[in-house]
Amino acid sequence: MSYRFAQGRGVSEGAAGSALPTQAASSEALPCGGCGTGGGCGAGSGETIEGSAVLDSDGVQRIAVDTSAGYSPNLIRLKAGVPAEITFGQGAGCFAEVKSNDLGFYADLTSGPKTVAIPPLEPGIYGFECGMDMVFGSILVQ
Template sequence: LTVDTSSGSFSPTQLTAKSGAPIEITFGQGTGCVADVVFPDLQINQSLENGPVTIKLPALAPGNYAFACGMDMQHGTLVVQ
């Protein structure tokens, strides 16, 4: 999965992945508001300033996992099915 941050926001804002398998999400280099990405439910807070950055997640249970910029102004959702 790939997320573009070049416009100062996350694109796309909704990602879909399958449950039962590890997940990799690559975020482009971020500046300003999207200099960091935070997955609060997964205890992840990752800088994107030296991106692109790939976040490797273990297999997750089905559900919606929110992510946001470090300022909590830009938001997205990882949907695990």
């Protein structure tokens, strides 16, 4: 197991343990860091809050993520091979932006909720994080 840590807008960051994977075959979520404003992964507590996307009649799975005090949920479950949309709520401070290097998306959340389209994915774990690279979430595709 490896842990990722960051301090103060990513000025000092690194990893402990083995290399941090961007995709993993297990169902274990990637660890998450805390925001300088006291926020953690889920609702500011650092706990894992799971949520599963709902498959709508148009064949797209959808889920909403509250960003008022962390990412809730911070572990999003998606079905492999099915397109998805994740709507991130309006955010400020640490949660003013959300991005994923794994999936290639970025959204500015300061003016209101934003929906990110996710193409059909292979099974694995994909990460997302705040714009400061301090608060993290995971998308588990099974």
